[in-house]
Amino acid sequence: MQSTTMYDMVVIGGGSGGVASARRAASHGAKVALIESHQLGGTCVIRGCVPKKLMLYAAQFGQTLSGGMQPGWKVEQAQFSMADWQTAKTTEIQRLEGIYFNLLKNSGVELFRGQGTIVSPTQVNVDGQTLNTQRILIATGAAPNRKAFPGLDLAATSNELLDLTHLPKQVAVIGAGYIALEFACILKGLGSNVKVFYRDALPLRGFDASIRHKLVAALTLQGIELHPHSKFESLQQSGDGFALNTANGTHQFDFVLNATGRSPNTQGLGLENIGISLGAKGELVVNEYSQTTVPNVFAVGDVTDRMNLTPVAIAEGRALAENEFNGKDLKVNHQSVATATFTSPPIGSVGLTEEQAAARGPTRVYEAEFTPMKTAFSGGKQKTYMKILVDDASDRILGMHMLGEDSPEMIQLLGVLYTMGAKKSDLDKTIAVHPTAAEEWVLMSQPNRTVLNPA
Ligand code: NDP
Numbered sequence: 001m002q003s004t005t006m007y008d009m010v011v012i013g014g015g016s017g018g019v020a021s022a023r024r025a026a027s028h029g030a031k032v033a034l035i036e037s038h039q040l041g042g043t044c045v046i047r048g049c050v051p052k053k054l055m056l057y058a059a060q061f062g063q064t065l066s067g068g069m070q071p072g073w074k075v076e077q078a079q080f081s082m083a084d085w086q087t088a089k090t091t092e093i094q095r096l097e098g099i100y101f102n103l104l105k106n107s108g109v110e111l112f113r114g115q116g117t118i119v120s121p122t123q124v125n126v127d128g129q130t131l132n133t134q135r136i137l138i139a140t141g142a143a144p145n146r147k148a149f150p151g152l153d154l155a156a157t158s159n160e161l162l163d164l165t166h167l168p169k170q171v172a173v174i175g176a177g178y179i180a181l182e183f184a185c186i187l188k189g190l191g192s193n194v195k196v197f198y199r200d201a202l203p204l205r206g207f208d209a210s211i212r213h214k215l216v217a218a219l220t221l222q223g224i225e226l227h228p229h230s231k232f233e234s235l236q237q238s239g240d241g242f243a244l245n246t247a248n249g250t251h252q253f254d255f256v257l258n259a260t261g262r263s264p265n266t267q268g269l270g271l272e273n274i275g276i277s278l279g280a281k282g283e284l285v286v287n288e289y290s291q292t293t294v295p296n297v298f299a300v301g302d303v304t305d306r307m308n309l310t311p312v313a314i315a316e317g318r319a320l321a322e323n324e325f326n327g328k329d330l331k332v333n334h335q336s337v338a339t340a341t342f343t344s345p346p347i348g349s350v351g352l353t354e355e356q357a358a359a360r361g362p363t364r365v366y367e368a369e370f371t372p373m374k375t376a377f378s379g380g381k382q383k384t385y386m387k388i389l390v391d392d393a394s395d396r397i398l399g400m401h402m403l404g405e406d407s408p409e410m411i412q413l414l415g416v417l418y419t420m421g422a423k424k425s426d427l428d429k430t431i432a433v434h435p436t437a438a439e440e441w442v443l444m445s446q447p448n449r450t451v452l453n454p455a
Contacts, residue, residue, distance in 0.1 A: 007033050007133040008325065010124045011109075012116035012269065015042015016310045017301030018139030019100060021317030023107040028325035032109045033133070035116035035126045039093075040100040043141050043302070044310040046093060051162045052182060054089050056342050059189025063222075063344065070378050080190055082167045089162075118270040121294050125270075135296045135324065138269065138284060139317065142262040142302035148174070151235035154242065155258035158183060168192055168255030172244050174232070176203035178341055180259035181219070185344040188224050192255075197230040197246065204341070208353040208401045210367070214385045215403060218345060221381060264303045281305055288331045290320045307334045338415030340408030345382060348411025350418045351399030354389055354451065362392035364424070364447040368440045372405060386440055388424065392450060395423040400441075410438050 009025050011018045014036030022034045039046045058080065065078045104111055114127035124131045144157035158179050169192060173184045176198035188194045196203070196219070202212040203219075203226070219226060231247035241254040264283040271278070277285045277293040283305035290298045298320055301313030312334065319330035338350035357363040366388040375382055384404025391398050400414045417426070432439035 003129060003131050005031070005132065007031050007131060009033075009135040009137055009321075010035065010116070010131050010133040011137045011139060012118075012124065013042065013139035013141060013265075013301075013303075014040040014100070014104075014111070015139060015141050015301065015313070016044050017141075017313030017317040018042070018137065019104060019317075020314040021137055021139065021300060021321045022109045023103060024318045024321035025325050026107045026109050028321065030321070030325045033112055033131055034104065034109050035112045035114060035124065037113070037115045039097050040104065040111075041093075041097050045096050045100065047159045047162055049310055050096065051089055051093060052158070052186070053342065054092065055085070055162065055186050056182070056189075058085055059186040059344070062191060063189045068375075068378050068380060070374075080167065082190070083165045086163070086165050115268065117268070118273055118297075121274050121296055135298065137317075137320065138266075138292075138297065138299040138303055139301050139313070140265040140269065140303045142264050142305070142308065144258065145261045145263055146258060148258075148260040149232040149234060152232075152258050152260070154235055154237060155256035157258050161257055168253075170241070170253045170255070171195070172197060172242070172251060172253040172256045173259060174198075174244075174256065175259035175261065176200065177205070177259060177261060180257070181215070182342045183257055183259065184219070184224055185222070185342075187257075188222060189344060193223075193225075195225040195227060195251070195253075197227040197232070197244070199228075199230055199232070201228050203228075204347075206353075207347070207349065208387065208399070209355060210385065210387055211347055211349070211401050211403055214383075215343065215347065218343075218382060218403065222344065262302065262308070264305055266303060279305065289323060290316050307337060309337065309339060312337060333419075336415065336419045338411045338418070340411055342408065345384070345404050346407050348402045348407035348414070349400070350411055350415045351397070352389060353399060353401070354387070355453065357389040357391070357398040358451040358453040360391075360398075362450055362452045363398060364390040364392050365449050365451055366390065366424075366444040366446075367448045368444050370437075370440065372437050373435060375405075384437055384440075386444070388427070388441070388444060390424045390447070395425055397422050397424060397427075404437060406437060410441070414441070 008030035009032050011022045011034040022032045026032045112126045117125045146153040171187050171192045171194045173180045173196045184194050184196050233245040236243045242256045244251045274294050279285050284299040286299050286304050290300050300316035302308045315332045322328035322330050341347040368386045371383050387401045389399040427442045430442040
């Protein structure tokens, strides 16, 4: 069936990037249709950041009860029911999906439920209906990789983990990226025994080396067993559980989490009908305006594999709408994005790593490491670590990294400093807020060292 309507933009994908772009475009008077085959909200709301954070709250509560209690308190017979948590989580996600639905509806965007297939640069099929459009926006996200080694497709991904109704006892986590380590800490906090297998020497490839080393110590301190340099051979079903075969032997588990990365969702979109270019990882190649190699077809978010973070997808989607429907000339700056990793303790990072900073010129390195008051008072050993990297010539802050409680909250505001081009002298001029952990950011007076990597 051919619709007679001419849309200004048809968006394929109702996740963070697609919804943000559609709503912003509609706010400027554009006629917009959005196609989604599953729940509205995408990875972040339905099977990513949001339910992950809800599970993290449960884990943190468990960690407090099992070792973080403040003196004077005694709590007996505490129990965790994964089934009860699952019911509460499902209700909350349904509530959030309803909010997404209403936001779209109230903005005037037309929602089509089904699989969107591109027929031509100006036509998209959805459930037997053809939509005519001036522009197409592809915002279909990414999905877990399942084939890193034979049998790995037997393992759960973060999608299935978030739907668990019972807590597994013996858990293997494959990989040491964001998803692997966040869920390793969450499951450990809930009470599972967790072993993490990864192929590098350290977890979190690409992060500042000090943070990677400190994280190894923090994971080990909480009883997570790390298996670096793992050489994976296969995963097999074994009784009610799994046998993980590596070059170092066979390990038995009742639950295996495959967290070996994600790939852009480009299958089944009809991309072959418009001759669009894909990159080496199957991502849609776009320019700084999120325009693909087909002029009126755009893409934002994880499907472009630029910086796979929800707020980045939202920023890309909104910039696109502003440029196309409000006469703006916006580009998203991917260089100054602060990020948080919700391990226990969490990590906050913005800017360059020490290695990257040292490669561009002499860099002063300021470090602070301490046991937070709350941890020390409850008998805990986990330290907080902070690092500031400063360009020696200009005094400009090049990077800030932290492993410790509340680092995600701190790094959001440090990201503002960084984006404004703050100097170390700006931190020095700032009076501390006491007693806090954050005050250490303005109290590091002497550099620990100055580094320069010869080119
Ligand atoms: P990551 O790229 O962060 O990690 C993938 C992990 O899988 C790495 O440890 C990698 O090892 C390993 N791996 C990849 N291929 C293989 C293989 N063939 N054999 C063995 N190991 C392999 O991906 P994630 O899936 O964890 O996260 C996807 C994206 O989602 C991230 O890039 C991030 O942007 C985003 N995300 C952000 C979060 C946040 O902001 N808090 C939370 C969750 C996700 P190696 O290092 O050796 O390559």
